[in-house]
Amino acid sequence: MLKTVVLLCVLSAVAEPLCRPDASVSNKVRLSIKTALGDEAYAWDDNEMFYFRATVAYAMRRQIMGQIFEVSDILVCNETARVSFWFVVTRPNTGVLVGKEHVNEAVRKHRDRFNNAFMLTDDTLEFIDIPPILTAPFEPDTPPWLIVFGVVMGVVFAGIIFLIGSSVVQTKRKKKQKTVGVNEESNAVNEGAYNMSFSDDEQFTRI
Missing domain, CATH: 3.30.70 (Alpha-Beta Plaits)
Structure with a gap:
C-alpha cells in the first residue's frame, strides 16, 4: 500500500x-x-x-x-x-x-x-521583474577640469598673440607715417629750392 x-x-x-x-x-x-x-x-x-x-x-x-x-x-x-x-x-x-x-x-x-x-x-x-543593468555614466578619457584649463590657456595665448600682433602692426604704421612725413617735408624743401632758382633765372633773363 x-x-x-x-x-x-x-x-x-x-x-x-x-x-x-x-x-x-x-x-x-x-x-x-x-x-x-x-x-x-x-x-x-x-x-x-x-x-x-x-x-x-x-x-x-x-x-x-x-x-x-x-x-x-x-x-x-x-x-x-x-x-x-x-x-x-x-x-x-x-x-x-x-x-x-x-x-x-x-x-x-x-x-x-x-x-x-x-x-x-x-x-x-x-x-518582467528582471530590470536591465543601468548603463554606466559616460566618463571622458580627459578630465573635465583639464579640458576647461586647456580652453582658458588657449584663450590667454590667443589674447597675448593678438596684443603682440597689434603692437607690431601699430609700430609699422607709425614708422610708415613717419617716413611719409619726412618724404613730404623733403619734397617741399626741394620744390622751394627749385622755385627760388627759377626766380633768380627769371631775374637774370630780364636784365
Missing part, C-alpha cells in the same frame, strides 16, 4: 508541468513588436519562439560554465496572441529547474543579445 502511494506521488510530480505562471522559478516575457517597429513589424511564430529559446540557452551557457544548455532545456508556457509568455530553464539531461537567480542574472547580462536578436529595446522586450 505504501509503495502504491509513493508511486502515485512520483507520477503526480512528473505529470505536473514544470512551466507554470505561479512557479517561483518562472519568468514572464512581454513583447511589443508592433509598437516598436510599426509597419515593419514581423509576425511572432514558432521560428521566433525557437530563436528566443536558443538565445536563452546561449545566455545560460555563458552564465553556468560547463553545462551545455539546449533549446529543449528552455520550456515555455501560457503564450498569448499579444505576445507574452512564461519560461523556465532546466538543467541539461536532468529536468531539474534552474534557480531563478541564475536565470535572471543570465538574462540581465545579455539583454543586448535579446534586443539585437528581435530588433527591440528594453521597453519593448520586457522581462
